[in-house]
Amino acid sequence: MSIRRTVLAAALFLTYTLSLSEGTAAAPQFEIKLGKPEFVLPQFTGPYQEREASIALEEYETAERLRELLDAGKRQQVLAELEKFYSIELSPAMLMLQAQIYFSLEMYDKAEATYLEVLKRMPQLIRAHSDLGQLYLVREQPQKARHHFARAVALGSNEALVHGQLAYLNLTQYGPYSAISSYQQAAALEPDNFQWQQGLLAALIQARMYDAAEALLDEITARKPNMPELWLNKATLALHKEDYRRALTSLEMALLLGNEDQRNLQTSAKLHLQLGSYDRAMALLEKSFGRNDFDIASVTEYFTWLSHLELWDDLKKLLDIAGKHLGKLKPAQQSRYYLHMAQLEVQRKRFTQADQMFNRSLNLDPTNGECLLAYAEFLTKQKDYIRAELLYMRADALSSVEKQAQLGRAQLYIEMQNYKSALELLRQIHQKYPDSAGVKDNIEIIENIIALDKSNDTKLR
Amino acid sequence: MKQQIFGLLIAASLSGCAGSVKEVSCAGLDWEDFGYQTGKKGKSVRTFDPYRDGCGENLEPGAMNQYLDGYTRGIIEFCTYENGYELGSENKALPDVCPTELKPAFAKGHSVGIIEFREKLSKLKRFNEDEASMQERTSAEKAADTSYGK
Numbered sequence: 001m002s003i004r005r006t007v008l009a010a011a012l013f014l015t016y017t018l019s020l021s022e023g024t025a026a027a028p029q030f031e032i033k034l035g036k037p038e039f040v041l042p043q044f045t046g047p048y049q050e051r052e053a054s055i056a057l058e059e060y061e062t063a064e065r066l067r068e069l070l071d072a073g074k075r076q077q078v079l080a081e082l083e084k085f086y087s088i089e090l091s092p093a094m095l096m097l098q099a100q101i102y103f104s105l106e107m108y109d110k111a112e113a114t115y116l117e118v119l120k121r122m123p124q125l126i127r128a129h130s131d132l133g134q135l136y137l138v139r140e141q142p143q144k145a146r147h148h149f150a151r152a153v154a155l156g157s158n159e160a161l162v163h164g165q166l167a168y169l170n171l172t173q174y175g176p177y178s179a180i181s182s183y184q185q186a187a188a189l190e191p192d193n194f195q196w197q198q199g200l201l202a203a204l205i206q207a208r209m210y211d212a213a214e215a216l217l218d219e220i221t222a223r224k225p226n227m228p229e230l231w232l233n234k235a236t237l238a239l240h241k242e243d244y245r246r247a248l249t250s251l252e253m254a255l256l257l258g259n260e261d262q263r264n265l266q267t268s269a270k271l272h273l274q275l276g277s278y279d280r281a282m283a284l285l286e287k288s289f290g291r292n293d294f295d296i297a298s299v300t301e302y303f304t305w306l307s308h309l310e311l312w313d314d315l316k317k318l319l320d321i322a323g324k325h326l327g328k329l330k331p332a333q334q335s336r337y338y339l340h341m342a343q344l345e346v347q348r349k350r351f352t353q354a355d356q357m358f359n360r361s362l363n364l365d366p367t368n369g370e371c372l373l374a375y376a377e378f379l380t381k382q383k384d385y386i387r388a389e390l391l392y393m394r395a396d397a398l399s400s401v402e403k404q405a406q407l408g409r410a411q412l413y414i415e416m417q418n419y420k421s422a423l424e425l426l427r428q429i430h431q432k433y434p435d436s437a438g439v440k441d442n443i444e445i446i447e448n449i450i451a452l453d454k455s456n457d458t459k460l461r
Numbered sequence: 462m463k464q465q466i467f468g469l470l471i472a473a474s475l476s477g478c479a480g481s482v483k484e485v486s487c488a489g490l491d492w493e494d495f496g497y498q499t500g501k502k503g504k505s506v507r508t509f510d511p512y513r514d515g516c517g518e519n520l521e522p523g524a525m526n527q528y529l530d531g532y533t534r535g536i537i538e539f540c541t542y543e544n545g546y547e548l549g550s551e552n553k554a555l556p557d558v559c560p561t562e563l564k565p566a567f568a569k570g571h572s573v574g575i576i577e578f579r580e581k582l583s584k585l586k587r588f589n590e591d592e593a594s595m596q597e598r599t600s601a602e603k604a605a606d607t608s609y610g611k
Contacts, residue, residue: 056561086506088533091561120533121562 176206335365369401487516493531500535542570549574
């Protein structure tokens with residue numbers, strides 16, 4: 001039977017390759033030599049009887065009575081009947097029934113012991129292995145579950161569920177390559193079961209078999225075009241291939257179908273920014289910021305992006321949108337928002353407003369090192385050296401920005417032509433951070449300047 | 462040393478007419494070995510009934526499971542084709558103690574043993590008959606010789 005099927009498959013394959021070569025007659029001829037299809041006979045592992053359990057002749061009467069009780073939903077009564085016997089007095093089939101009832105009544109310890117008892121007597125009983133696998137899944141013992149599903153498959157189980165669950169456990173315990181074949185088997189047995197296709201897709205993506213994943217995805221989306229998850233998968237694949245336009249189209253499709261995940265909205269917005277469709281990006285950001293899980297990190301990310309592109313108007317729009325949701329943020333996060341506002345005002349040369357925003361930021365979080373540095377740098381450019389120096393000194397006390405604060409202050413002293421203080425500070429920095437690039441060169445330059453100043457003074461005297 | 466606890470039970474004979482009080486140990490036994498020996502000798506798993514019923518709550522925790530583990534091992538060793546054959550060839554009855562999955566091989570051995578036993582029996586019978594008829598013939602010949610001589 002299986003040989004006939006394989007022959008049929010081989011014949012179809014040949015027909016397929018022939019029609020392909022006919023269809024591409026005008027194209028350059030490439031000859032591909034295909035290997036002959038191979039037949040792999042199943043390994044003989046003993047009589048099939050050992051993998052099945054049948055009721056003993058003398059049990060038929062009892063079995064019939066129990067079946068009636070089960071049909072009437074009297075599982076406890078069935079158990080009571082079975083528990084009158086020692087396990088060895090029951091056939092494996094009856095023991096399986098007992099184990100299944102324990103399982104269904106959530107008496108997991110007894111169910112496990114009974115299944116193990118069955119396997120002690122019939123180690124090749126497929127059903128016992130697959131049931132025990134399920135039990136261990138329920139009891140969150142995935143390694144034991146995998147062992148029994150694998151045994152069931154090795155013994156010839158042809159249940160899609162067993163293959164699918166083995167695939168899932170392989171995927172989580174051993175990675176994608178060990179899962180693909182089992183998912184394919186499950187999907188072959190139950191082609192309409194979406195769970196197996198999803199699993200196979202996940203495994204293919206994890207294994208970076210993007211072409212196969214894409215082909216599978218195309219097939220599934222053709223059948224289920226309204227599932228946002230599928231479009232998200234398409235977007236993911238397109239991103240892997242750096243096909244941003246297709247990624248964006250798929251992502252927008254997912255959003256249109258109702259997926260409103262914050263991260264997806266933001267990724268979509270980023271892609272729009274990258275592809276230059278700023279209005280849509282802003283609309284998506286507005287939607288994204290309106291959510292409860294709005295966070296300042298994403299604002300910072302867009303801020304950096306838009307600053308890099310020097311899109312100040314869009315940056316203003318972004319901050320205006322974010323500003324509407326400031327109430328959801330903690331003071332430290334609000335401080336970061338006002339820092340961005342200040343930086344924008346600096347770019348727009350609105351220095352008074354910038355000064356106000358810096359102050360507001362520091363009022364909200366006096367330990368905002370980034371703000372202390374940016375504000376000090378701003379004041380240095382405004383030649384407000386005294387306030388700048390104070391800010392650098394405040395930043396110096398924060399370990400996260402200590403080095404930048406000292407370098408900034410040294411720069412400030414140079415601007416003020418206070419070379420002696422600059423030199424002293426640079427020497428301190430060099431001692432503390434000997435690997436800092438350029439510090440030693442700057443020390444030498446300043447030493448030369450000081451020496452030159454001294455010789456000039458001497459000459460003048 | 463484990464404390465010995467005893468249970469009392471009335472061991473009824475099969476006819477149900479007579480009853481006697483028997484004392485069983487409820488703790489301190491090597492239950493697994495007890496089960497194993499019971500199974501290996503082809504005795505019924507119900508050998509444990511007096512302990513279960515007589516001891517009740519006094520039965521050592523885990524005793525029954527240990528007994529059954531040992532019994533299962535023992536009965537698997539007992540219920541073989543060879544042992545069935547041996548019993549059959551001694552014309553002993555087929556005991557109803559083997560688990561379903563082992564029963565066919567055990568019963569087959571027993572049948573073969575019984576057939577051989579019967580063959581041996583009929584051979585012996587034939588031999589005895591032949592002996593008897595030979596003796597009869599010899600006696601008849603002797604009698605004829607005697608009368609001829611006269």
